[in-house]
Amino acid sequence: MTAQAERSLLEDVPSGLFIGGEWRPSATGRSFSVDDPATGEALAEVADGNADDAAAAMDAAVEAAASWARTPARQRSDILRRTFDAVRARTDDFALLMTLEMGKPLAEAKGEVTYGNEFLRWFSEEAVRIEGRFGPNPEGTGRMIVSRHPVGPCHLITPWNFPLAMATRKVGPALAAGCTAVIKPADLTPLTTLLLTSVLAEAGLPPGVLNVVTTTDAASVSGTVIADPRLRKLSFTGSTPVGRRLLAQSAEGVLRTSMELGGNAPFVVFADADVDLAVEGAMLAKFRNIGEACTAANRFIVAAEVAEEFTAKVSERVAAMRVGRGTEEGVQVGPLINEKAREKAGSLVSDAVGRGAEVVVGGHAVDGPGTFYEPTVVAGVRPGSRILAEEIFGPVLAVATFADEEEGVALANDTEYGLVGYAYTQDLARAMRLVDALETGMVGINTGVVSNAAAPFGGVKQSGLGREGGREGIGEYLETRYTLIPDPWA
Incomplete structure (x- = not known):
């Protein structure tokens, strides 16, 4: 791989925050360096978001929520499928980017593109298979409707070790279910998420549906989003100690949570x-x-x-x-x-x-x-x-x-x-x-x-709560609603 190829790719990766469908600098104008762990040298500078940026991202997610929830499942599915096709076409780019910012060998990075991209394909297919049920109540006086609905705006926090797969494993089901989101990638490896977001936008994702805040102040950014009473769901992958703190913060708003934490x-x-x-x-x-x-x-x-x-x-x-x-x-x-x-x-x-x-x-x-x-x-x-x-x-x-x-x-x-x-x-x-x-x-x-991607991923004990992937994965982003319609002849 030539140095020119690396420079060309890095120049193609956005460096700003993505809020309301637009790339923008941070509110303070500050940025931070993303470094190559193999050399210690800087790869790129990206926007260093703060609490104000987090609030703006949340506003954008809330503004887009109702429209995205009403978007036909087939349209949501098609956007995810187009993104899958685009990522597959750019396998070499995504693999090289992950190797540069995270360090894994290029062959393994290509394997992650294949694995991580499958979440986009899988959930593009699950988007059109969200089911409910209908039937008479036991008393015979009415009809029961059980339906599934998007939980609403979500906050997605991803780790540094699988920059593509950890993003697609959360973004895929959230968007398929009809939820909008604010995603905060790890500050050690944000470039892959920025490139993925660019591809999603090119695939037709409406403004505000997915918003990205890169930051070195995770506590301030995520704390602002979690404290917003309009947030409905938190999904986090990372260490158990951090997960415990996020669960405590989520309790105030009684948020739906998915926690994929430590392992042994x-x-x-x-x-x-x-x-x-x-x-x-x-x-x-x-x-x-x-x-x-x-x-x-x-x-x-x-x-x-x-x-x-x-x-x-x-x-x-x-x-x-x-x-x-x-x-x-x-x-x-x-x-x-x-x-x-x-x-x-x-x-x-x-x-x-x-x-x-x-x-x-x-x-x-x-x-x-x-x-x-x-x-x-x-x-x-x-x-x-x-x-x-x-x-x-x-x-x-x-x-x-x-x-x-x-x-x-x-x-x-x-x-x-x-x-x-x-x-x-x-x-x-x-x-x-x-x-x-x-x-x-x-x-x-x-x-x-x-x-x-077709199997439920997750743990028990202090390894977390909830599941990602499989049919179970989209269920984490859906609420169950029961409706009773009395029979007019009863």
């Missing part, structure tokens, strides 16, 4: 597992997106009988991984998003080693520009290690062992989180027991990837 995914390998298959799954579940995913396997809980074999085989694969800037050919592991993330990975490894674990591969920060950390395998992790309790969000694979199924399940469930769990076994009866036993919102049996 167990990856359980039983003694009867196909170890080679488990290694393949581990590479996907752990190192996809540089390990910076809420669905990333965080704790590898391996039966003692196969722990040595599993560790040796996965370590061989990890040792061969190429680290570098994501635009370079053959790179499999890009930089972590910032220095704080790199320091956390190193701290978790050091703590585990201090408690008796062994670093088999990696275990060090990479010198030079950028925030790189070696892909790492840590074996023999002891109970009480921070790496078993905290979300790593980096390319570190930590192996602990267990004796039997009961202990394996207990270790897997020994966390406040419950987003996803992975398990490898060739015993069908055990697999079905795990579906019931694992305390997670999603389960992968003999697979290291579970995400799909």
